[in-house]
Amino acid sequence: MKCTECGKNKTTQGEFCESCFNETKICRRCQQRKSIFEFQKNQKSIAGKISRRGECQDCRKWKKPIPMKMRVEYEKTNPMPPLGKPFHCPVCEKTIIRQFKNDVVLDHFHLNGEIRGWICRQCNSSIGMMDEDVNILKRAIKWIQGILHIFF
Known part of the structure; x- marks a missing residue:
């Protein structure tokens, strides 16, 4: 079986290989699994770990900032x-x-x-x-x- 993201052979049962699965996230609005790079950075912890927003950039487009x-x-x-x-x-x-x-x-x-x-x-x-x-x-x-x- 091949990973649907990168096309490499996968060893797990899901649709992604382990490395692609670890670099993806499910958007809480559209419920689609997307690359983590499609989610804006949100915060950085003291340990340097970066968290990302729960909604993908496409789903956040409707949120207009205050001019x-x-x-x-x-x-x-x-x-x-x-x-x-x-x-x-x-x-x-x-x-x-x-x-x-x-x-x-x-x-x-x-x-x-x-x-x-x-x-x-x-x-x-x-x-x-x-x-x-x-x-x-x-x-x-x-x-x-x-x-x-x-x-x-």
Whole structure:
């Protein structure tokens, strides 16, 4: 059997040889196995290991960043809360003392870059993981409330 990626003979049962399998990743949005180089670098650990985003570059194209001019204008009237000062998140309603540069983020609508405002990193990540989809968020609420039941 041949690897579908490189064409070399493979010793495992999957569609890839071991080296290609180790250099591929499944996109969480399109569910396709792709080369790790099709995923943007995300972070680098202290040990030097590079992690990559969960979505391939093709699937991330719809996520527009905040245009710099719009961000600068917004920050003139709504400055980022300073480090060491309390910040009240309008989503989770928790008050945190800012300790890090990225513990408060400027949230925006990814389809058009429109700014929504400052929120805590946890809320921003949660909204992003739910694809900013109100229907997914409603189902998550039903799940937490015990209303949504799935039978297999």
